[in-house]
Amino acid sequence: MVQTIRIEAEAREQAGKGAARATRRQGLVPAVIYGAKQASTLAALDPRDVMKQMNKGGWQSHLFEVAVKGGATERCLMRDVQFHPVTDRPIHVDFQRLSAGSRIRVKVAVHFLNEDTCPGIKAGGVLNVVRREIEVMADPENVPEAFEIDLAAAEIGDGMRWSAVKDQFGAKPAIIGRDFMVASIAAPTVVEDAPAAAPGPVEAIKQKAPAAGAAAPAKGGKKK
Template sequence: MKEMFVINVQSRTDTGKGASRRLRRTGLVPGIVYGAHQEPAMISIVHSDLLRHLDHEAFYSHILTLNVDGKPEQVILKDLQRHPARPFVMHADFLRVSAKEKLKTNVPLHFVGEDVAPGVKAGGVVSHLLTEVEVSCLPGDLPEYIEVDISALELGGAVMLSEISLPSGVELPALGQDDAQDVQVVSIHAAHVAVEDEEEDEEGAGAAEE
């Protein structure tokens, strides 16, 4: 069952850096809502409310209900600007979605079967080369995450982007481009490789000292 996210926000008319600073001093986050062939709308969000939602992984890849002055709009979170030194969100961008128009957004990857993978049992180490992937789909088909099963992966093996099992109605734009190149998503490699490299480095350093 998908989680439901409802965020209450207020419209605003003041713009510019000075207005944004004043909002942040009162515990509000400036934001914008755009897309769906409508004019952009400037909004403000209670910072504590936004942080509470951001604790949920699904919030980043979910159709959200944004109540703008009490009027609901369907959106996805498109971008966040965070303070470089403090746990504070500086700005939030939301993209309106239409039930009849495909959208593009990133969805997290969940890896399953690592504990039983033959490559792991043989002493291999799992490397997650991608942790999320961009998808294209209608809003109603947007998955909260995509599962990648590596339970049969052998030592030295890898799962390619083209080998991921996708939910119905979901596509990967990266594979549809004219110059598209398949890439590894996850692999299992021998654990001793890194150790050997370290030993070689140490030997090289010792020879240099001599």
């Protein structure tokens, strides 16, 4: 199941660009927690905590408990992170608060099992990944770290669709009404040698011309 990550945060009293700049001057990252029909909570984060999650990857499918000092611990998803265009440092974070019984829209990575022993790949086929992530509506308590598709029996030409996911954890795909493609085993690309190009007019004349220094053919038969 998806992991829950705790982040310590400072409280912010004022919103707006000026207040956000003041927070950054203190070496912190301004953040806001919104949703669940409640008033937004303003917070300030340690930039090292933000970058730690960015470097992990998969942060959009992780659950967070943001513990605001002097306030409540908010259970939420990290929805957006803004970065400075020059320094690439985080400058703002948006969290979405989770309400009881609600489903959340998340992107879950796809992992492929037995790729090394897949008969189609061993025969020269190529794994063509259509979707490295699948967007689903899921129970916050039951979001998987990744969906798994087994390639143990996949041959060249086979397609792996949503129905091939081993355990869907009760999630419902955002794409409704069809068993969409996730990956396929494509046939190897055969590159044929290109035929030699026919000589152009200039080359043809050069090929017919006698070599330099060669005697010209005699005219009119034998010399007397």
